[in-house]
Amino acid sequence: MMNSSRKIILEHDDGEFSSSNTSSSTLLDPEEFRRQGHMMVDFLADYFHNIQNYPVRSQVEPGYLKKILPDSAPYQPESIEEILEDVKRNIFPGLTHWQSPNFFAYFPCISSSAGILGEMLSVGLNVVGFSWITSPAATELENIVMDWLGKLINLPNTYLFSGGGGGVIQGTICEAMLCTIVAARDQMLEKIGRDNIGKLVVYSSDQTHSCFQKSIKISGIRLENFRAIPTTKATEFALCPKSLREAIQKDIKVGLVPLFLCATIGTTSTTTVDPLHPLCQIAKEYGIWVHVDAAYAGSACICPEFQHFLNGVENADSFSLNAHKWLFCTLDCCCLWVKDPNSLTKALSTTPEYLRNKASESQQVVDYKNWQITLSRRFRALKLWFVLRCHGVVNIKKFIRSHIKMAKNFEGLISMDERFEIVVPTNFSMVCFRVSPSALQKKFEFVDEVRVNEFNEKLLESINSSGVIHMTHTIVGGIYMIRFAIGAPLTHYSHITNAWDVIQNHANVML
Amino acid sequence: MMNSSRKIILEHDDGEFSSSNTSSSTLLDPEEFRRQGHMMVDFLADYFHNIQNYPVRSQVEPGYLKKILPDSAPYQPESIEEILEDVKRNIFPGLTHWQSPNFFAYFPCISSSAGILGEMLSVGLNVVGFSWITSPAATELENIVMDWLGKLINLPNTYLFSGGGGGVIQGTICEAMLCTIVAARDQMLEKIGRDNIGKLVVYSSDQTHSCFQKSIKISGIRLENFRAIPTTKATEFALCPKSLREAIQKDIKVGLVPLFLCATIGTTSTTTVDPLHPLCQIAKEYGIWVHVDAAYAGSACICPEFQHFLNGVENADSFSLNAHKWLFCTLDCCCLWVKDPNSLTKALSTTPEYLRNKASESQQVVDYKNWQITLSRRFRALKLWFVLRCHGVVNIKKFIRSHIKMAKNFEGLISMDERFEIVVPTNFSMVCFRVSPSALQKKFEFVDEVRVNEFNEKLLESINSSGVIHMTHTIVGGIYMIRFAIGAPLTHYSHITNAWDVIQNHANVML
Structure with a gap:
């Protein structure tokens, strides 16, 4: 019994009930929001003006903020002016300024006015578009802009709604990978039996992003069955089709079941491009699901001179890029396209009574909750629409x-x-x-x-x-x-x- | 060979390279952002003023937007004024207005000026706090406000950083459930062997949110091993401890391994509260991980008169609430606390070379990428800090x-x-x-x-x-x-x- 660790508070809260109706006691007063919102816009515009003056990488020591901030939340309200002062004084030193013009780390997470405005609108509307009916515009605009973007990068029609496939905006590539792995996993286990999850094998190069390994772990596939196929400088660290085939054949020989290949357009370490065309052909021979991760470089395919990197994607099954990386949307905005939306929805659908509705049952609409891990979802399509x-x-x-x-x-x-x-x-x-x-x-x-x-x-x-x-x-x-x-x-x-x-x-x- | 579906574009883009340097060709001009940002704030303030005038639930028919919008993204830039006109004309009719005062559907997703402002700041800064070093303030402020909020709802000290546990802000409860299931799963499989994933059993009442079932599916645990224990009107649809014990004993008898219990404070259908105290005691006897889902009602525990609902949580392992539901943060903001952060990080850590850094290796800092499914993460702590x-x-x-x-x-x-x-x-x-x-x-x-x-x-x-x-x-x-x-x-x-x-x-x- 550890009950002693929970102090039971028996305070008289009478005073709180009768608290006067000051402006701070209103959740959302339009005029107060207008005043504070303008203040925040100016605060941000000034930040962008001065951003060069801050050390790009934060120079603080671990634990710096705990020494400054109080131990508990304030009982009385504080003004937005005070809080913004604290942001400058206490938060700014602890920022690594990703939007600084002198930031050349990781892959950039490139913001833009348009992206910020789109997100501001989404935050202000604060609709929750898990089912079509909960805000039809959120779902339909996402359908439309995902087709727009798919066309722009010259993705085959089979990935678009107009061609029987479809796109969805998720948070990050890790979610996109996890969803597609789970879709592929369940499709395969339906054939070979649930008991055989331990036999499934997944493939990528040793240059594939670490979130692939993480997705595999989460999905319950054995980490021993993850083949991170070594690459060499000779192939500029790209996945060699011959090595892939050898690995597959070796696994089949010992009774394992090849399931999934993740190929990368623009690896994190060196922006290497895996040769999609031969890799997808091999995968197709063995009935392997191919996911193409183009988190960073996918956006470059808007320029025709880079579209040849996607040759072969017509034989893959799913494709993703992060519009928050190189397509000027603020974090987060991961665009995932699949050829067979049914494979996703079969693995990820749940329809409790309290979410049942006529539109969904008519099957005329997309319910994006069944295309992703989470139920609730923000109206991210707005920012992509604004940017484009x-x-x-x-x-x-x-x-x-x-x-x-x-x-x-x-x-x-x-x-x-x-x-x-x-x-x-x-x-x-x-x-x-x-x-x-x-x-x-x-x-x-x-x-x-x-x-x-x-x-x-x-x-x-x-x-x-x-x-x-x-x-x-x-x-x-x-x-x-x-x-x-x-x-x-x-x-x-x-x-x-x-x-x-x-x-x-x-x-x-x-x- | 479906290559024909990919039209190869060989356009001459000379004109594009030499495109003149108009304001629309700048990604983020501080003064242009200021101008447009003010416009957006006014747009939203006006929306809040008029929100009562819109039909609360959208009245459009499936496919309404496709009929209005063009088939492809515009080649030339368009003005923000035009776009905002389109939002009013084309998007608003397709919105279900979650912030309308006449919205009484689902659980509300309650916004506030403070929450919107905090999110605006987060969007503007657009830092990516996956590791401490990538923006120490993002991690440290999250540590601090999660301790603040934990104290406010009188969560035992063992869930707070100050008591050896800790909190993390994720997107939604589904992510929180999935992370904790995976942590529990891996802990158990380490003891009983990876091959035994098919033996793991999870429990909840039949009133538990559907995202629990979804998380189970994603984690690779067999859906046949999910016991949605029936509830009755006699217990006001709460999970009956006796039924739980019977289910557990039955499973053990046939050689299965009880793993995880999800108890709910405030079920989605009827806001029922499962009796934590006896449930956690039973779970403890059998070494079962207990996750407490208080997505909606958890925030009410800020008021002392509701804290008795948490009696028994000292014997659970993890606890979550959605601050975007009833704590006035905009979507999304799911607060998850765990007693043993190691169990999470053991299951979810990956550290590729390109993310290695001194601070992480010193083990003096929290790297939240290892506490969640995704790598990239927004600076959500800001909005919770603003709201409080x-x-x-x-x-x-x-x-x-x-x-x-x-x-x-x-x-x-x-x-x-x-x-x-x-x-x-x-x-x-x-x-x-x-x-x-x-x-x-x-x-x-x-x-x-x-x-x-x-x-x-x-x-x-x-x-x-x-x-x-x-x-x-x-x-x-x-x-x-x-x-x-x-x-x-x-x-x-x-x-x-x-x-x-x-x-x-x-x-x-x-x-």
Whole structure:
């Protein structure tokens, strides 16, 4: 009995019941919202003006905020003015400024006015579109913009509502992967029996995003049956079709059941593109579900010059990209298309009495709750609609191409300094580079790969600690490389050249 | 070969590269954002002013939007003014207005100025707090407000960071359930062997939210091993401890392994409260993980008079509530607390090289990516912080109590009209009622339960079709009842009496 840990409060709350009707005691007064909303817009506009002045990567120590904030929630209301002051004073130092023009870390999560406005509208309306009837516009606009976007990246018609497939907006790729794995799993277990879940095998390269492994774990598929097929520099770290076939055949030989392949367009470490065409053909031979993860690079396929990367997707089963990465929607907005929506809804539907309604039973409508993990869902289609309309396809192409051009420029700068090298080809807007072994040989007596890696790690930490620019790293094929990912919404060419100056300066000190 | 379905576009895009530098070709111009942001705030404030004038439940037909919108995304940019006009003209008719004061359907998803402002700030900053280092403030503020809220509802210290447990903000209860099921599953399979996933059994009442069943399916646990234990009117549809024990013993006898119990504080159909204390004691005897789902009613426990419902939670393992339901945060904001964060992180951690960093390796920080399904996560703690501070605990209690008082008033109105009856006790702010069999006996020759149900179903559809107010239904114990859920942010006493008038008027016509 641990009841003692729960203090029973027997306070007299009379005073609370009779509390006077001040403005702060109203949940949503339109005029008070107007006043405060304008204040918040100005606060954000000012933030965007000043964003360059903050250290890009937060410089605080673990636990900094606990030392500043009170231990419990305030009993009396506080003004929005006070709270915004606290945001500046206490929250800002603890932010890593993802929208800073000097942010080159991870993959960017690129915001835009249009994306913010669309999300503001969604937040304000605050409708919950789990079934069609709970807000038909939320479902239907999502149907429409997902077809729009699918057409823009030249996805085969079979993925679109207009072609018998369909798209859904989820939060992140991890959800998209989990949903499709579960759909594939249940389809297969129906054939081979529920008891055989331990026999299912899933495949990807060793460069596939870690959320694939996580989705597998969550779905109850054995982690021992996850084949992260090794890649090599010879194939620029792409999944080799021959290796895939060998792995499949080996598994079949011992009585296992190949289920699922995740192929990637633009891996996280090096933006490698897996060869979809041959991979999907092999998968098709063995009845394997193919999911194509194009989280970052998928948006680039709006530009025709990148659409060849999708050759072969007509033989895959599902495809996803994060519109919050490179399509100017704010977090979160993961676009998932499937050829066979039934496979999703069969695995994910539940219809309790309290959600039954005529529209759903007529089967004339999409109920997105059956296309995803969660029941409740935000009206995310608004921001995608705003982004596509506010910018127009013409400008979206321009933005994407300008990011890619900046990456080329950055590559050009690197290539003029013989102390540095590009480690893998730049496919999109992210450049992987390092201080080269030869540069270190001039300075140090003994130089091996470990030493080179250590040096680059120290260089990166030195730069990030300065707070002037922020980049991250990866290690692939034993090589530690610095990732320079371009796309923050306020980044211009001058920020690229400045960043290069910063990198060179830090290297100058260390070399 | 379905290659023909992918039209290869070979356009000359020269014109696009040289497109002039108009304002619409900038992703995020601070002054343009300021201008548009103010416009959006005014748009929303006006919406809140006029929200009563729209039909609460959308009156459109399936497919209405496809007939209006173009087939593909616009090539040229469009102005925000045009888009907002389209929102009014084309989107508004397709909305079911969840924030309307006449919305009494489902459980409300109660917004507030404070919640909207907090989300606006989160959207504007657009940081991605998957690891501590990616924005320390996002993680630390979440740690702090989750402890604040845990204390407010008098959750035992063992659920708080300050007591060795901890809280995390996820999207919805379905995610919270899935995470805890997976944590419990992996803990158990480590003991009994991975091959035994087919032996795991999970329990709840037949009144538990359908997302529990969905989470079970996703996690790979056999649906045949889900015991939805029948409830009866005698226990007001609460899970009976004796039935639970019998079910467990029966399963053990045939070699199955009891794993998980989901108990509910405030079921969706009737806001029933399962008796936590005896249920948790039984679960403890058998080593079963108990998750307490208080999605809707958990927030009421901020008021001391409801905290007794949590007696026994000290013997559970995890607890969740949706702050987007009754704690005035906009969608989505699900608060999950666990006693043993290690059980979560053990099941959900992945640490690829590209996310490794010193802070994480020091183990001094929380990396929330390991506490949830997804990697990327929004800065949701801001809106909870805003809500708690802007209103203060004093006003939050007042809001909750005013909703409950309105429900009592509505009950009072019903009880004065003998044609109606309350079907189950009103525990919180939702009233389940119907036109009584005796009222129908006066009108119709032959009246049985089927007839009574049909009549109430028709009555509800007649009311909802009018668009004046919106309610939903449930069927429990064979009884069709109308659910009247109170809490929309602009609802006042006058809306309750008006709603009652509407209900009576429709009944007058039909009786």
